[in-house]
Amino acid sequence: MSTKQPAKETATFNPGWVMNLVGGIFSALSTVLTNTFLILLTVVFILLEAADFPKKLRIFLKNPERALSAIEKFSRNANRYLVIKTLISATIGVVIWLWLLIIGVDSPLLWGMLSFLLNYVPNIGSIIAALPVALLALVQLGVGSALLTILGFVVVHIVVGNIIEPKLMGKGLSLSTLVVFLSMVFWG
Known part of the structure; x- marks a missing residue:
């Protein structure tokens, strides 16, 4: 054996x-x-x-006071722009966080922070922020929740980007709201 x-x-x-x-x-x-x-x-x-x-x-320079004044004015306007953009981005991040929390998508705080950060990237930042969340919602919760996620991103970015942001930028930078809106349409 x-x-x-x-x-x-x-x-x-x-x-x-x-x-x-x-x-x-x-x-x-x-x-x-x-x-x-x-x-x-x-x-x-x-x-x-x-x-x-x-x-x-x-x-x-021949006329340094004028140049220093222009640089100082530009610096103030750039700082004001960054403050306004940060407030707008924070608003978008909070609204996205709440929306995803309501829908039930995993890690809504992470996606809200990502939306906040990527809102600084013109034109494609919001798309880059929305795609992984929509895919996660699709895998995690199904087609309906994925569509609701996309709808939330679209509504938030349309309302904030086309209504609130031009008004705040216009007031904060002493520009006409119409000029800000038309420049966003033209350059976008």
């Missing part, structure tokens, strides 16, 4: 694969750290130059 030994499963450990993985991780980490260092260094140099910029501009 022969006794058969149970088949031994041989687990092979490949140290070369592990070393390649660790090497890839360290390479990616070094790239991130290098880019972070370069960005921080650039910011430091910008901040160091900011104090001397008006002096250099006065030397370089």
Whole structure:
């Protein structure tokens, strides 16, 4: 009578694969750290130059006060634009979060934050934010919920992008609402 030994499963450990993985991780980490260092260094140099910029501009230009005034006005308008855009994006993010919470899509806070961030990307940001959520709703909840998700995104972006945003941008930047709306239509 022969006794058969149970088949031994041989687990092979490949140290070369592990070393390649660790090497890839360290390479990616070094790239991130290098880019972070370069960005921080650039910011430091910008901040160091900011104090001397008006002096250099006065030397370089014939009418420096006018140029400094224009730069200051542009800076104020750019800051005002960013504040208004951030408030609009935050509103979109909150409304999308609430809509997805009502529908029952997983991770509504994540999708609301993604909508907030991608609202800064003109024209395609809202589409990029809506596609993964719609696919998740389709897989998770079915066709009806996916359509409701898309409908929510479309309604929010139409109302905010075509009614609220032109009014706020017009008032905040001292522009005509009609001019803002027509420029959005033309450039969009």
